[in-house]
Amino acid sequence: MLAPLSSQQRLVMVYLSDGFTQRETAHLIGTTPAAVAKAVARARKSLKDQVLADRQAKEDR
Numbered sequence: 001m002l003a004p005l006s007s008q009q010r011l012v013m014v015y016l017s018d019g020f021t022q023r024e025t026a027h028l029i030g031t032t033p034a035a036v037a038k039a040v041a042r043a044r045k046s047l048k049d050q051v052l053a054d055r056q057a058k059e060d061r
Helices: 007-017 022-029 033-059
Strands: none
Touching: 007 022, 007 033, 022 033
């Protein structure tokens, strides 16, 4: 499911799902908390779009 995300987006999502804060995640990957927040927002949108497209494809069958 995470395959369509960029490597940074995947890494951010993994750290957050493991319980790290955005600040801790930023420190671990060498970026800012704002960049982590942006990566999360983009990843969530990408995943949502993927789920909706998959759902539509199933309905079209």
